Amino acid sequence: xxxxxxxxxxxxxxxxxxxxxxxxxxxxxxxxxxxxxxxxxxxxxxxxxxxxxxxxxxxxxxxxxxxxxxxxxxxxxxxxxxxxxxxxxxxxxxxxxxxxxxxxxxxxxxxxxxxxxxxxxxxxxx
Amino acid sequence: xxxxxxxxxxxxxxxxxxxxxxxxxxxxxxxxxxxxxxxxxxxxxxxxxxxxxxxxxxxxxxxxxxxxxxxxxxxxxxxxxxxxxxxxxxxxxxxxxxxxxxxxxxxxxxxxxxxxxxxxxxxxxxxxxxxxxxxxxxxxxxxxxxxxxxxxxxxxxxxxxxxxxxxxxxxxxxxxxxxxxxxxxxxxxxxxxxxxxxxxxxxxxxxxxxxxxxxxxxxxxxxxxxxxxxxxxxxxxxxxxxxxxxxxxxxxxxxxxxxxxxxxxxxxxxxxxxxxxxxxxxxxxxxxxxxxxxxxxxxxxxxxxxxxxxxxxxxxxxxxxxxxxxxxxxxxxxxxxxxxxxxxxxxxxxxxxxxxxxxx
Numbered sequence: 437x438x439x440x441x442x443x444x445x446x447x448x449x450x451x452x453x454x455x456x457x458x459x460x461x462x463x464x465x466x467x468x469x470x471x472x473x474x475x476x477x478x479x480x481x482x483x484x485x486x487x488x489x490x491x492x493x494x495x496x497x498x499x500x501x502x503x504x505x506x507x508x509x510x511x512x513x514x515x516x517x518x519x520x521x522x523x524x525x526x527x528x529x530x531x532x533x534x535x536x537x538x539x540x541x542x543x544x545x546x547x548x549x550x551x552x553x554x555x556x557x558x559x560x561x562x
Numbered sequence: 563x564x565x566x567x568x569x570x571x572x573x574x575x576x577x578x579x580x581x582x583x584x585x586x587x588x589x590x591x592x593x594x595x596x597x598x599x600x601x602x603x604x605x606x607x608x609x610x611x612x613x614x615x616x617x618x619x620x621x622x623x624x625x626x627x628x629x630x631x632x633x634x635x636x637x638x639x640x641x642x643x644x645x646x647x648x649x650x651x652x653x654x655x656x657x658x659x660x661x662x663x664x665x666x667x668x669x670x671x672x673x674x675x676x677x678x679x680x681x682x683x684x685x686x687x688x689x690x691x692x693x694x695x696x697x698x699x700x701x702x703x704x705x706x707x708x709x710x711x712x713x714x715x716x717x718x719x720x721x722x723x724x725x726x727x728x729x730x731x732x733x734x735x736x737x738x739x740x741x742x743x744x745x746x747x748x749x750x751x752x753x754x755x756x757x758x759x760x761x762x763x764x765x766x767x768x769x770x771x772x773x774x775x776x777x778x779x780x781x782x783x784x785x786x787x788x789x790x791x792x793x794x795x796x797x798x799x800x801x802x803x804x805x806x807x808x809x810x811x812x813x814x815x816x817x818x819x820x821x822x823x824x825x826x827x828x829x830x831x832x833x834x835x836x837x838x839x840x841x842x843x844x845x846x847x848x849x850x851x852x853x854x855x856x857x858x859x860x861x862x863x864x865x866x867x868x869x870x871x872x873x874x875x876x877x878x879x880x881x882x883x884x885x886x887x888x889x890x891x892x893x894x895x896x897x898x899x900x901x902x903x904x905x906x907x908x909x910x911x912x913x914x915x916x917x918x919x920x921x922x
Contacts, residue, residue, distance in 0.1 A: 472578075472593060472594055473596075475595075475856065475879040476854060476855075476856060478854075478855075494908065498878060498881070499589075499790075501856070501858060
């Protein structure tokens with residue numbers, strides 16, 4: 437299981453990479469493995485400002501559909517355009533080419549509540 | 563949790579195991595899309611040992627099968643099989659099944675794993691004199707070898723001429739050195755191939771022989787996930803999704819397995835005959851998404867204005883079409899092929915078209 441040390445995580449299996457006042461968000465290696473073949477990423481919240489834990493989109497696998505949740509509050513400034521035609525990138529490279537959205541963070545203090553890589557590893561092994 | 567005789571072999575092959583109908587079963591090994599396309603274009607092996615097998619024996623075996631199933635079992639001769647259903651006495655369906663005419667006065671009913679107990683109780687309740695019932699589900703294993711290469715590979719393991727076994731017929735013969743294997747030209751994929759029935763003690767020998775014989779073609783094990791997407795592309799009903807105790811075979815488009823001949827009396831015959839003559843208020847229909855979106859069981863089928871006109875019973879992305887496909891009950895007035903309907907996918911209404919089956 438790949439759990440990069442430099443990222444922060446949520447209980448719902450999203451990851452977040454903070455870059456200044458912006459952040460990149462995706463789903464974890466564990467999450468993509470549980471979902472199986474991903475066939476459609478439905479995100480139409482670009483330009484919207486959402487609260488922490490609000491749904492920013494949905495991910496459709498062959499067998500299941502799952503909501504995508506904001507790890508922190510912020511404005512969705514970009515959706516990964518590559519996922520439009522190649523949603524399987526989330527399976528192949530969940531922390532790289534399979535990133536989902538870029539967010540302008542509203543309240544950096546919320547970052548403190550997220551899980552570290554170690555805490556996320558514990559969550560998975562619990 | 564029950565296990566089939568192949569449980570360890572699935573785990574060794576890297577399967578993701580899930581609980582299904584009381585059994586621990588493989589949902590996927592390499593990914594559903596990969597497995598799906600393997601069966602469509604090449605060949606794959608499904609463990610379907612969780613399915614139930616019930617024997618009906620005795621001088622009145624045919625009369626009993628005729629009473630409890632909707633299709634005309636009098637049309638069968640030994641070596642022939644037919645798709646059928648058990649009507650539930652209230653105009654619904656207890657289960658769907660395959661009736662095998664094994665030999666004179668002997669039939670094998672192959673039923674869904676989730677319904678074995680319910681079916682058994684129903685059959686016992688409706689039993690007649692001159693019939694003996696036996697639930698052999700726990701001692702019989704079943705493998706489905708499906709795909710365009712299936713016949714060629716299996717032929718290496720038997721002297722029975724497989725290309726002579728027509729669709730929905732079967733033979734009992736020696737396979738991979740094992741006597742009395744039921745070799746049936748049936749399946750739930752639309753990709754061609756066979757289903758094999760044998761006693762549990764031969765499970766390892768038969769599995770290993772098939773994978774050894776299929777090595778040059780890169781034969782693969784296939785999970786229940788791809789089994790579902792394969793059957794949906796063909797529009798085959800799944801009990802619990804598309805048919806159940808509240809749906810009639812006439813509504814479900816299963817009129818072709820509901821036979822109203824003078825010689826055949828069966829449970830709910832009059833109910834279904836009336837539906838056939840007077841029409842029904844809803845029909846099971848297939849639809850194809852015209853925009854991006856994937857229908858799922860339980861989603862509403864609506865008009866452009868949002869009026870609910872039906873419900874999705876099965877839905878998925880079709881790996882062959884790369885498009886959302888589904889089935890569902892749709893109210894009278896909206897069931898004509900080519901009708902534009904909408905599927906309520908969360909907050910969005912996504913356009914779909916009522917189409918003929920199969921999807922591919």
